[in-house]
Amino acid sequence: MRYFETRKARIEIIPMIDIMFFLLVFFIMVTLHMIPDAGIASRLPGSSTAQAMPKPQMTLAVDRAGMIHFQQRELSPAQLTTLLRSKPDASDLQVTLAGDKDVSLQSLMRVMDACRNAGVTHIGLAARAEGADPAQAR
Structure with missing residues:
Protein backbone atom coordinates (compact mmCIF):
# COMPACT_ATOMS: atom_id res chain seq x y z
CA MET A 1 0.00 0.00 0.00
CA ILE A 35 34.68 44.15 -26.81
CA PRO A 36 36.06 45.77 -29.94
CA ASP A 37 39.77 45.74 -30.55
CA ALA A 38 39.82 48.83 -32.70
CA GLY A 39 42.64 50.93 -33.94
CA ILE A 40 44.24 52.22 -37.08
CA ALA A 41 46.18 50.03 -39.44
CA SER A 42 49.88 50.76 -39.23
CA ARG A 43 53.08 49.14 -40.37
CA LEU A 44 55.18 48.73 -37.23
CA PRO A 45 58.94 48.97 -37.62
CA GLY A 46 60.98 45.82 -37.12
CA SER A 47 63.54 45.24 -34.41
CA SER A 48 65.88 42.33 -33.78
CA THR A 49 65.77 43.01 -30.02
CA ALA A 50 61.98 43.41 -29.67
CA GLN A 51 60.64 41.94 -26.43
CA ALA A 52 57.19 41.09 -25.20
CA MET A 53 55.88 43.71 -22.79
CA PRO A 54 53.04 43.52 -20.29
CA LYS A 55 49.74 44.66 -21.73
CA PRO A 56 49.78 48.47 -21.75
CA GLN A 57 47.04 50.43 -20.09
CA MET A 58 46.97 52.86 -22.99
CA THR A 59 48.10 52.45 -26.60
CA LEU A 60 48.59 55.51 -28.77
CA ALA A 61 49.01 55.23 -32.53
CA VAL A 62 50.99 57.81 -34.48
CA ASP A 63 50.48 57.92 -38.24
CA ARG A 64 52.79 59.20 -41.00
CA ALA A 65 51.41 62.71 -40.71
CA GLY A 66 52.20 62.79 -36.99
CA MET A 67 48.55 62.64 -35.86
CA ILE A 68 47.91 60.90 -32.54
CA HIS A 69 45.10 58.34 -32.51
CA PHE A 70 43.47 57.07 -29.32
CA GLN A 71 40.19 55.11 -29.25
CA GLN A 72 39.20 56.21 -32.76
CA ARG A 73 39.84 59.89 -31.99
CA GLU A 74 42.55 62.16 -33.32
CA LEU A 75 44.30 64.19 -30.63
CA SER A 76 46.76 67.04 -30.61
CA PRO A 77 49.69 66.88 -28.17
CA ALA A 78 47.93 69.40 -25.91
CA GLN A 79 44.73 67.34 -25.90
CA LEU A 80 46.77 64.21 -25.14
CA THR A 81 48.43 65.92 -22.16
CA THR A 82 45.02 67.01 -20.84
CA LEU A 83 43.63 63.50 -21.31
CA LEU A 84 46.55 61.89 -19.49
CA ARG A 85 46.37 64.39 -16.63
CA SER A 86 42.71 63.48 -16.13
CA LYS A 87 43.69 59.87 -15.38
CA PRO A 88 43.72 59.00 -11.65
CA ASP A 89 47.41 58.15 -11.33
CA ALA A 90 49.33 59.27 -14.41
CA SER A 91 52.72 58.42 -12.90
CA ASP A 92 51.85 54.68 -12.85
CA LEU A 93 50.18 54.69 -16.27
CA GLN A 94 51.85 52.51 -18.92
CA VAL A 95 51.67 54.04 -22.39
CA THR A 96 52.79 52.28 -25.56
CA LEU A 97 53.41 54.25 -28.74
CA ALA A 98 52.66 52.39 -31.95
CA GLY A 99 54.30 54.56 -34.56
CA ASP A 100 54.01 53.83 -38.25
CA LYS A 101 57.13 52.55 -39.97
CA ASP A 102 57.52 55.84 -41.82
CA VAL A 103 56.70 58.22 -38.94
CA SER A 104 59.38 60.79 -38.19
CA LEU A 105 61.36 60.68 -34.98
CA GLN A 106 60.26 64.25 -34.28
CA SER A 107 56.60 63.18 -34.30
CA LEU A 108 57.32 60.41 -31.78
CA MET A 109 59.29 62.81 -29.60
CA ARG A 110 56.37 65.27 -29.66
CA VAL A 111 54.03 62.53 -28.37
CA MET A 112 56.56 61.41 -25.75
CA ASP A 113 56.94 65.02 -24.56
CA ALA A 114 53.16 65.33 -24.25
CA CYS A 115 53.13 62.15 -22.15
CA ARG A 116 56.01 63.34 -19.97
CA ASN A 117 54.31 66.74 -19.45
CA ALA A 118 51.32 64.85 -18.04
CA GLY A 119 53.56 62.95 -15.60
CA VAL A 120 53.71 59.61 -17.44
CA THR A 121 57.08 57.91 -16.94
CA HIS A 122 56.41 54.41 -18.34
CA ILE A 123 56.51 54.82 -22.12
CA GLY A 124 57.19 51.96 -24.53
CA LEU A 125 57.57 51.75 -28.30
CA ALA A 126 55.70 49.05 -30.21
CA ALA A 127 57.71 47.04 -32.72
CA ARG A 128 57.40 43.71 -34.42
CA ALA A 129 60.13 41.12 -34.22
CA GLU A 130 62.38 40.92 -37.27
CA GLY A 131 61.08 38.31 -39.67
CA ALA A 132 57.59 38.33 -38.09
CA ASP A 133 54.59 38.51 -40.37
CA PRO A 134 53.69 42.22 -40.84
CA ALA A 135 49.99 41.31 -41.09
CA GLN A 136 50.05 40.13 -37.46
CA ALA A 137 51.43 43.46 -36.26
CA ARG A 138 48.35 45.39 -37.36
Missing part, protein backbone atom coordinates in the same frame (compact mmCIF):
# COMPACT_ATOMS: atom_id res chain seq x y z
CA ARG A 2 3.01 2.27 -0.17
CA TYR A 3 2.08 2.95 -3.73
CA PHE A 4 -0.79 5.20 -2.77
CA GLU A 5 1.07 7.15 -0.10
CA THR A 6 1.64 10.77 -0.88
CA ARG A 7 5.20 11.75 -1.40
CA LYS A 8 6.64 15.10 -0.54
CA ALA A 9 7.64 16.96 -3.72
CA ARG A 10 11.36 17.68 -4.11
CA ILE A 11 13.00 20.25 -6.27
CA GLU A 12 16.35 19.08 -7.59
CA ILE A 13 18.67 22.07 -7.62
CA ILE A 14 21.89 20.40 -8.78
CA PRO A 15 20.90 20.39 -12.49
CA MET A 16 19.73 23.97 -12.14
CA ILE A 17 23.11 24.99 -10.70
CA ASP A 18 24.86 23.25 -13.61
CA ILE A 19 22.74 25.15 -16.10
CA MET A 20 23.37 28.46 -14.33
CA PHE A 21 27.15 27.93 -14.43
CA PHE A 22 26.96 27.02 -18.10
CA LEU A 23 24.99 30.21 -18.84
CA LEU A 24 27.44 32.27 -16.81
CA VAL A 25 30.43 30.93 -18.75
CA PHE A 26 28.56 31.38 -22.04
CA PHE A 27 27.75 35.03 -21.35
CA ILE A 28 31.29 35.78 -20.18
CA MET A 29 32.72 34.32 -23.38
CA VAL A 30 30.25 36.22 -25.56
CA THR A 31 30.95 39.46 -23.72
CA LEU A 32 34.70 39.10 -24.17
CA HIS A 33 34.27 38.74 -27.92
CA MET A 34 31.97 41.78 -28.06
Whole structure:
Protein backbone atom coordinates (compact mmCIF):
# COMPACT_ATOMS: atom_id res chain seq x y z
CA MET A 1 0.00 0.00 0.00
CA ARG A 2 3.01 2.27 -0.17
CA TYR A 3 2.08 2.95 -3.73
CA PHE A 4 -0.79 5.20 -2.77
CA GLU A 5 1.07 7.15 -0.10
CA THR A 6 1.64 10.77 -0.88
CA ARG A 7 5.20 11.75 -1.40
CA LYS A 8 6.64 15.10 -0.54
CA ALA A 9 7.64 16.96 -3.72
CA ARG A 10 11.36 17.68 -4.11
CA ILE A 11 13.00 20.25 -6.27
CA GLU A 12 16.35 19.08 -7.59
CA ILE A 13 18.67 22.07 -7.62
CA ILE A 14 21.89 20.40 -8.78
CA PRO A 15 20.90 20.39 -12.49
CA MET A 16 19.73 23.97 -12.14
CA ILE A 17 23.11 24.99 -10.70
CA ASP A 18 24.86 23.25 -13.61
CA ILE A 19 22.74 25.15 -16.10
CA MET A 20 23.37 28.46 -14.33
CA PHE A 21 27.15 27.93 -14.43
CA PHE A 22 26.96 27.02 -18.10
CA LEU A 23 24.99 30.21 -18.84
CA LEU A 24 27.44 32.27 -16.81
CA VAL A 25 30.43 30.93 -18.75
CA PHE A 26 28.56 31.38 -22.04
CA PHE A 27 27.75 35.03 -21.35
CA ILE A 28 31.29 35.78 -20.18
CA MET A 29 32.72 34.32 -23.38
CA VAL A 30 30.25 36.22 -25.56
CA THR A 31 30.95 39.46 -23.72
CA LEU A 32 34.70 39.10 -24.17
CA HIS A 33 34.27 38.74 -27.92
CA MET A 34 31.97 41.78 -28.06
CA ILE A 35 34.68 44.15 -26.81
CA PRO A 36 36.06 45.77 -29.94
CA ASP A 37 39.77 45.74 -30.55
CA ALA A 38 39.82 48.83 -32.70
CA GLY A 39 42.64 50.93 -33.94
CA ILE A 40 44.24 52.22 -37.08
CA ALA A 41 46.18 50.03 -39.44
CA SER A 42 49.88 50.76 -39.23
CA ARG A 43 53.08 49.14 -40.37
CA LEU A 44 55.18 48.73 -37.23
CA PRO A 45 58.94 48.97 -37.62
CA GLY A 46 60.98 45.82 -37.12
CA SER A 47 63.54 45.24 -34.41
CA SER A 48 65.88 42.33 -33.78
CA THR A 49 65.77 43.01 -30.02
CA ALA A 50 61.98 43.41 -29.67
CA GLN A 51 60.64 41.94 -26.43
CA ALA A 52 57.19 41.09 -25.20
CA MET A 53 55.88 43.71 -22.79
CA PRO A 54 53.04 43.52 -20.29
CA LYS A 55 49.74 44.66 -21.73
CA PRO A 56 49.78 48.47 -21.75
CA GLN A 57 47.04 50.43 -20.09
CA MET A 58 46.97 52.86 -22.99
CA THR A 59 48.10 52.45 -26.60
CA LEU A 60 48.59 55.51 -28.77
CA ALA A 61 49.01 55.23 -32.53
CA VAL A 62 50.99 57.81 -34.48
CA ASP A 63 50.48 57.92 -38.24
CA ARG A 64 52.79 59.20 -41.00
CA ALA A 65 51.41 62.71 -40.71
CA GLY A 66 52.20 62.79 -36.99
CA MET A 67 48.55 62.64 -35.86
CA ILE A 68 47.91 60.90 -32.54
CA HIS A 69 45.10 58.34 -32.51
CA PHE A 70 43.47 57.07 -29.32
CA GLN A 71 40.19 55.11 -29.25
CA GLN A 72 39.20 56.21 -32.76
CA ARG A 73 39.84 59.89 -31.99
CA GLU A 74 42.55 62.16 -33.32
CA LEU A 75 44.30 64.19 -30.63
CA SER A 76 46.76 67.04 -30.61
CA PRO A 77 49.69 66.88 -28.17
CA ALA A 78 47.93 69.40 -25.91
CA GLN A 79 44.73 67.34 -25.90
CA LEU A 80 46.77 64.21 -25.14
CA THR A 81 48.43 65.92 -22.16
CA THR A 82 45.02 67.01 -20.84
CA LEU A 83 43.63 63.50 -21.31
CA LEU A 84 46.55 61.89 -19.49
CA ARG A 85 46.37 64.39 -16.63
CA SER A 86 42.71 63.48 -16.13
CA LYS A 87 43.69 59.87 -15.38
CA PRO A 88 43.72 59.00 -11.65
CA ASP A 89 47.41 58.15 -11.33
CA ALA A 90 49.33 59.27 -14.41
CA SER A 91 52.72 58.42 -12.90
CA ASP A 92 51.85 54.68 -12.85
CA LEU A 93 50.18 54.69 -16.27
CA GLN A 94 51.85 52.51 -18.92
CA VAL A 95 51.67 54.04 -22.39
CA THR A 96 52.79 52.28 -25.56
CA LEU A 97 53.41 54.25 -28.74
CA ALA A 98 52.66 52.39 -31.95
CA GLY A 99 54.30 54.56 -34.56
CA ASP A 100 54.01 53.83 -38.25
CA LYS A 101 57.13 52.55 -39.97
CA ASP A 102 57.52 55.84 -41.82
CA VAL A 103 56.70 58.22 -38.94
CA SER A 104 59.38 60.79 -38.19
CA LEU A 105 61.36 60.68 -34.98
CA GLN A 106 60.26 64.25 -34.28
CA SER A 107 56.60 63.18 -34.30
CA LEU A 108 57.32 60.41 -31.78
CA MET A 109 59.29 62.81 -29.60
CA ARG A 110 56.37 65.27 -29.66
CA VAL A 111 54.03 62.53 -28.37
CA MET A 112 56.56 61.41 -25.75
CA ASP A 113 56.94 65.02 -24.56
CA ALA A 114 53.16 65.33 -24.25
CA CYS A 115 53.13 62.15 -22.15
CA ARG A 116 56.01 63.34 -19.97
CA ASN A 117 54.31 66.74 -19.45
CA ALA A 118 51.32 64.85 -18.04
CA GLY A 119 53.56 62.95 -15.60
CA VAL A 120 53.71 59.61 -17.44
CA THR A 121 57.08 57.91 -16.94
CA HIS A 122 56.41 54.41 -18.34
CA ILE A 123 56.51 54.82 -22.12
CA GLY A 124 57.19 51.96 -24.53
CA LEU A 125 57.57 51.75 -28.30
CA ALA A 126 55.70 49.05 -30.21
CA ALA A 127 57.71 47.04 -32.72
CA ARG A 128 57.40 43.71 -34.42
CA ALA A 129 60.13 41.12 -34.22
CA GLU A 130 62.38 40.92 -37.27
CA GLY A 131 61.08 38.31 -39.67
CA ALA A 132 57.59 38.33 -38.09
CA ASP A 133 54.59 38.51 -40.37
CA PRO A 134 53.69 42.22 -40.84
CA ALA A 135 49.99 41.31 -41.09
CA GLN A 136 50.05 40.13 -37.46
CA ALA A 137 51.43 43.46 -36.26
CA ARG A 138 48.35 45.39 -37.36
